Amino acid sequence: MDDLTKRDIADLLPHRPPFVFVDKIVQIEGECVTTSKIFGKDEEYFKGHFPGNPIVPGVLLIESMAQTAGIAALNAIGELEKSKGEVVMFYLSRVINVKFKVPVLPDEEVIVTAEIVKSFGNRVKVFVKSKVAGQIVAEGEMILSKTVR
């Protein structure tokens, strides 16, 4: 298996700007993937979320965790299929008990970890966690579904 940390994000995720919420892969250790993302202060959505009080929308934190989970799932089971020349994608199927513990501000670096809990059939359950400066800002679980094209 090749080193995914050296791969282009666009190689690993089907997402494209402006909907890529992983800046770089920091580490891959076993079935745990760590990524980072900075939601820059100039992003258009901060004008409305919220005026004079910009906070990273929770849905974008979920998306960042889901994309990291997708890389973890690909790393765990997808590479097998990829070696057969097929394109593997993971769709977000369920978000479970995600808590937002601390608001995330523009320009803060969010460190996201996604760890495979269980793979069964075409589904993967993943534990996800986001931290800023070592403090947990969001955590929960997700289920992704695999499709092969």
Place this chain on the structure above:
Amino acid sequence: MGQNAEEDLYVQVKTMLVKDLRLKIAPEDIKNTDLIFDGGLGLDSIDALELVVAMEKRFKVRIPDATVGAKVLVSVDSIVSFIEEKQQKNG
């Protein structure tokens, strides 16, 4: 397994279904023959993964793949039979 132990296992499985899969019914309202999927308890294929995780956590039994899952995750009866069989093998 004695009758009381088996009845207890049925209660534990039904409690697992309600708590871990967030069913909106009471464990005692689930019949042993109720289908897990296909309109029975209203669960879907995404729930199958959560059920597999819950069975591993609560009963230490592993469903290795979807083929075995299709035979085991049919009803409360079939789940209890699988757990009994695995627990007897493990002594």
